[in-house]
Amino acid sequence: MSDQPAYRLENLTVAVGSRVVLDLPAFEVVHGEVLCLVGPPGSGKSTLLRILAGLDSPNAGVAWLRGQRFDRKAPATLKRTVTLMFQRPLLLTGTVRSNVGYGLRLRGVSDWRAKAMTMLERVHLKHLADRPATAISGGEAQLVALARALAFGPEVLLLDEPTNNLDPARVALVEEVVLADHQERGTTVVWATHNHFQARRVGDRVALLLEGKVIETAPATEFFECPCDLRTAAFVQGKMVY
Template sequence: MEELYRIENLGKSFGNKKVLQNINLKIFKGEIFTFMGPSGVGKTTLLRLLNLLEMPTTGTLIFDGNDNAILQKNNVMRRMSMLFQRPAIFNTSVFNNVAYGLEIRKVDKKTIEKKVIDALAIVGLAGCEKQKALTLSGGEAQRMAFARAIVFKPDVLLLDEPTANLDPANVAKIEDIIRKIRNELGTTIILASHNIHQVRRLADRVGILLNGELIEVNTKEQIFTHPFDARSYAFINGEIIY
């Protein structure tokens, strides 16, 4: 398996508040990797570090073999896409919302049209191009945000609690979309989730964060049946409040 990320001894402090420390991790191309951990443990911060939106206080981050990724972040970030819990919606058509990432990359009009239509088909919004984005339902808006995030075929899609505010039917649709993006486009997916059931349904591998440290990284099967750290067991079984 080829590495997409390698992070070594990564740490992040805000002022004198240590949020993350001593994070060591490899993420492989094409996998669905999930971070779990209590609220406030640093999941969003870690995704922002992986997306190069935030600079680490200590340690190194190697992206696709490039150990200068942080210094070259303007180029490297173009290969990444992050979807926030509450996606921004521009007050224009669905088409324009999805086309945005291609327009800033100066892609020609014909190609933009084809790619937007393909992306909307993947998320089940074919035919909605002309609708005003602000009139979409919550679940549709989230799916549009997925189309916007994948339209330029990023190497990695970072998802921060992508289904937190959705009803079960839309959660299932979003999970299908996540699988489809990985299976059909080969995109590496890194997901922060509170939802243990969702992790069970989606993840290949899981990392558990506790008190600012990555206490265990393991396959989903192992983590749910034979975790090697007693605290992982406690977390998964709801004995650690989050």
């Protein structure tokens, strides 16, 4: 993990009508870290991920990725280094294998089928390669979406509640696969989760969002054992925080 920022956000705000849903005067994601975003529903986690993915542009302020301005108008070559896995998997028609290989095919990778099979093996779904993607379970679809997200080796992996509604065995598998990829390739990971235990297991750092603002960011152990902000302490203790 480098001390250099992968992302730097400056005076960034996102508003829907008169409501400000994200207000970040200064925020950084360190290159090569796993940063977990925690907070109650509506706190701004998904909005922040969409900004980091270049899917949305802020109403004010700037997001920088590796020193380049990053928003909806960013160059496609830069956007292709980032992938966002949504909370609800969006699978295409066709087989499971073709779904996993979709990004590889777009990039002209000739051996996409072999690479897709390697990724399916990694998520324990090789036996479903030729099955229609519409004929698999929700948990299987989530693993297929993860395999697709990792298949082309993104520099930045953004995860929006990727283990929501998964059974414990699949939660463990997702964490194992993501962290293995992170270790192998130095991937920068930003992981939104409502699960305190998961954030502590997987995060290098943890950031608490409330009403679109980052309340506290700290190394995972410090965040959970000795938070500086009273709102963070209340959140860690399972209390309602607004």
